Amino acid sequence: MGLLERIAAPQDLRDLSDDQLDLLASEIRDLMIRTVATNTGHLGPNLGVVELTLAMHRVFDSPSDKIVFDTGHQSYVHKLVTGRAGDFDTLRREGGMSGYPSRSESDHDLVENSHASTALSYADGLAKAFTIRGEDRHVAAVIGDGALTGGMAWEALNNIAIQHDSRLVIVVNDNGRSYTPTIGGLATALTSLRTNPRYEVLLDMVKRRLNAVPGIGAVAYDALHAVKKGLKDAVAPQGLFEDLGLKYVGPVDGHDRHAVEQALASAKRFGGPVIVHAITRKGYGYDPAERHEADQFHSPGPFDVQTGAEKPKGRIWTDHFSDAMVRLGERRPDIVGITAAMMHPVGLDAFQARFPERTFDVGIAEQHAATSAAGLAMGGLHPVFAVYATFLNRAFDQVLMDCALHRAGVTFVLDRSGVTGDDGASHNGMWDMSLLQVVPGLRLAAPRDITRLNELLDEAVEVDDAPTVVRFPKGPPPEDIPTIDRLGNADVLVRNGTKDVLVLGVGSMAEVAVGVAERLTAQGIGVTVADPRWVKPVDPALVEAAADHRLVVTIEDNGVAGGVGSSFLQALTAADVRTPVRIHGIPQEFLDHAKRPKILEAIGLTPQAIALDTIDRLATLTPESLPRDVSI
Ligand SMILES: Cc1ncc(C[n+]2csc(CCOP(=O)(O)OP(=O)(O)O)c2C)c(N)n1
Ligand SMILES: CC(=O)[C@@H](O)[C@H](O)COP(=O)(O)O
Numbered sequence: 001m002g003l004l005e006r007i008a009a010p011q012d013l014r015d016l017s018d019d020q021l022d023l024l025a026s027e028i029r030d031l032m033i034r035t036v037a038t039n040t041g042h043l044g045p046n047l048g049v050v051e052l053t054l055a056m057h058r059v060f061d062s063p064s065d066k067i068v069f070d071t072g073h074q075s076y077v078h079k080l081v082t083g084r085a086g087d088f089d090t091l092r093r094e095g096g097m098s099g100y101p102s103r104s105e106s107d108h109d110l111v112e113n114s115h116a117s118t119a120l121s122y123a124d125g126l127a128k129a130f131t132i133r134g135e136d137r138h139v140a141a142v143i144g145d146g147a148l149t150g151g152m153a154w155e156a157l158n159n160i161a162i163q164h165d166s167r168l169v170i171v172v173n174d175n176g177r178s179y180t181p182t183i184g185g186l187a188t189a190l191t192s193l194r195t196n197p198r199y200e201v202l203l204d205m206v207k208r209r210l211n212a213v214p215g216i217g218a219v220a221y222d223a224l225h226a227v228k229k230g231l232k233d234a235v236a237p238q239g240l241f242e243d244l245g246l247k248y249v250g251p252v253d254g255h256d257r258h259a260v261e262q263a264l265a266s267a268k269r270f271g272g273p274v275i276v277h278a279i280t281r282k283g284y285g286y287d288p289a290e291r292h293e294a295d296q297f298h299s300p301g302p303f304d305v306q307t308g309a310e311k312p313k314g315r316i317w318t319d320h321f322s323d324a325m326v327r328l329g330e331r332r333p334d335i336v337g338i339t340a341a342m343m344h345p346v347g348l349d350a351f352q353a354r355f356p357e358r359t360f361d362v363g364i365a366e367q368h369a370a371t372s373a374a375g376l377a378m379g380g381l382h383p384v385f386a387v388y389a390t391f392l393n394r395a396f397d398q399v400l401m402d403c404a405l406h407r408a409g410v411t412f413v414l415d416r417s418g419v420t421g422d423d424g425a426s427h428n429g430m431w432d433m434s435l436l437q438v439v440p441g442l443r444l445a446a447p448r449d450i451t452r453l454n455e456l457l458d459e460a461v462e463v464d465d466a467p468t469v470v471r472f473p474k475g476p477p478p479e480d481i482p483t484i485d486r487l488g489n490a491d492v493l494v495r496n497g498t499k500d501v502l503v504l505g506v507g508s509m510a511e512v513a514v515g516v517a518e519r520l521t522a523q524g525i526g527v528t529v530a531d532p533r534w535v536k537p538v539d540p541a542l543v544e545a546a547a548d549h550r551l552v553v554t555i556e557d558n559g560v561a562g563g564v565g566s567s568f569l570q571a572l573t574a575a576d577v578r579t580p581v582r583i584h585g586i587p588q589e590f591l592d593h594a595k596r597p598k599i600l601e602a603i604g605l606t607p608q609a610i611a612l613d614t615i616d617r618l619a620t621l622t623p624e625s626l627p628r629d630v631s632i
């Protein structure tokens with residue numbers, strides 16, 4: 001590992017010469033490429049911030065100064081130079097290093113939330129705290145051009161701009177992309193700053209001339225830096241940040257570590273909030289990533305280091321949704337697709353290719369997406385907003401007060417619902433079937449397999465007077481699980497005679513419910529397994545069926561608090577049905593990263609664990625807890 005072994009703390013970086021720092025940068029790239037090739041992870045974003053991160057840790061004094069990463073997926077270099085290089089081979093492994101900042105790993109890490117556009121708000125708070133406490137500490141926040149399209153970032157900038165004494169340096173890591181090129185007026189404004197041809201040529205010439213002058217070159221370059229700012233005013237329109245009252249330094253070549261250090265040092269000296277605009281390239285230094293058209297290896301699966309060829313992946317739920325959307329689009333000219341900067345990851349790229357004028361990428365702006373969808377519905381269209389389940393949390397009020405209050409026919413398709421695993425606590429989609437329970441009129445479906453996905457999507461887009469939600473998990477779908485009967489709107493999957501236990505298997509947990517039934521049947525226990533399909537509103541036929549059974553078991557890939565099981569129990573209570581209910585779901589905790597199957601096993605969402613619990617539960621049932629008309 002060479003030089004990296006010598007970096008026990010970021011302060012060690014200051015003892016390295018320029019040549020050694022260049023060598024260290026290539027060592028870091030090499031290690032990240034080899035590690036992500038097997039462990040998976042965010043290679044493109046991290047290759048793009050090697051020089052930037054080294055410069056930050058040479059200028060700022062972490063952990064006393066606080067370095068905050070927006071989204072945090074680009075914090076591998078930060079981890080490598082803050083004493084964790086030795087554990088890097090455990091990246092994203094169960095019990096190993098998180099792919100995001102982790103406070104339990106290091107006091108150099110602060111923000112663990114992987115939801116974008118939050119860093120500037122944390123930084124605003126931190127800087128105010130240091131000022132009030134009279135602490136001479138700086139805050140440096142790294143935010144990507146993509147994360148800058150999120151509304152929270154501008155709420156923060158609005159506040160930061162008036163904090164004239166805050167020791168805050170904002171580094172805009174501008175690589176022009178989220179997954180795909182960043183969209184919108186902000187992106188255009190950033191582009192105009194970074195690509196003004198006269199400014200670039202002039203700057204390059206000056207830099208080359210000065211650096212060629214031994215001894216004084218760098219100093220003069222630094223002095224000219226301020227002039228350059230003036231220069232830039234002359235050759236590049238300002239606006240954007242400086243109209244807000246924010247000092248702006250840049251754009252600076254984010255792969256020129258020395259230039260970045262100069263910019264950061266001068267920004268640090270300003271003594272007030274400053275924006276340093278760094279131009280970087282995602283995947284920089286690894287050809288297969290730089291050439292990767294789709295997303296420059298934003299988060300590649302396992303791949304061959306030599307060729308960059310990714311190991312073939314089987315079809316996942318998203319691929320089937322993608323096909324279904326194209327079919328819907330052909331059948332329904334009123335259907336439009338919306339994504340929040342994740343066109344391919346949510347499976348709307350095929351729909352976009354077929355119906356470009358009916359597809360909208362709104363940037364990382366889920367709140368805007370939801371309310372814009374309400375507007376589209378009010379305008380006579382039927383929008384489908386495809387989003388990862390966890391990211392819809394951010395738009396809860398928009399779903400409630402902009403969509404549901406106005407009975408807007410918007411369909412939300414929640415990919416990555418339930419346990420996702422690799423990306424840690426803030427990525428698990430374990431909240432939607434709890435949060436959305438309280439939304440009046442909203443209908444929520446959880447397909448168990450691809451046949452049901454197509455059925456439920458068709459049903460959802462037929463609803464034009466209320467928001468509908470269809471949610472499915474990360475990864476490959478199961479084989480179709482056949483229906484043997486209907487029970488109201490629900491599908492009966494197993495019925496083996498006596499009515500001891502009614503098992504409700506929700507969405508991806510229907511497969512688990514069938515496994516539970518197999519184990520209970522082998523013990524001579526009577527089981528009915530039903531897949532509710534629509535979990536909100538609760539199906540009255542299932543309430544009725546519960547009254548005929550000794551015990552109800554609900555299984556959901558959602559937090560147990562306020563989820564499907566809770567709402568079913570509430571419905572039984574309201575109907576004065578006293579059958580006891582045993583709720584199985586994700587414990588209401590922040591789960592550490594690991595693979596989805598390992599987490600499901602660890603939290604007991606397996607046929608074996610639930611069958612054993614059910615047998616125990618049945619054995620403890622006492623007459624008074626039985627429905628009135630059953631005697632044992
Ligand atoms: C609220 C939210 N929506 C979507 C995502 C998914 N996501 C992760 S990284 C990313 C792109 C971020 O782009 P940028 O901020 O420019 O960082 P870069 O990857 O270019 O370094 C997105 C959309 C997220 N993390 N948070
Ligand atoms: C950082 C981020 O939010 C996404 O890039 C996330 O890693 C998505 O991962 P998957 O698309 O692999 O579920």
Ligand SMILES: [Mg+2]
Nearest residue numbers: 144145146177
């Ligand atoms: Mg970017």
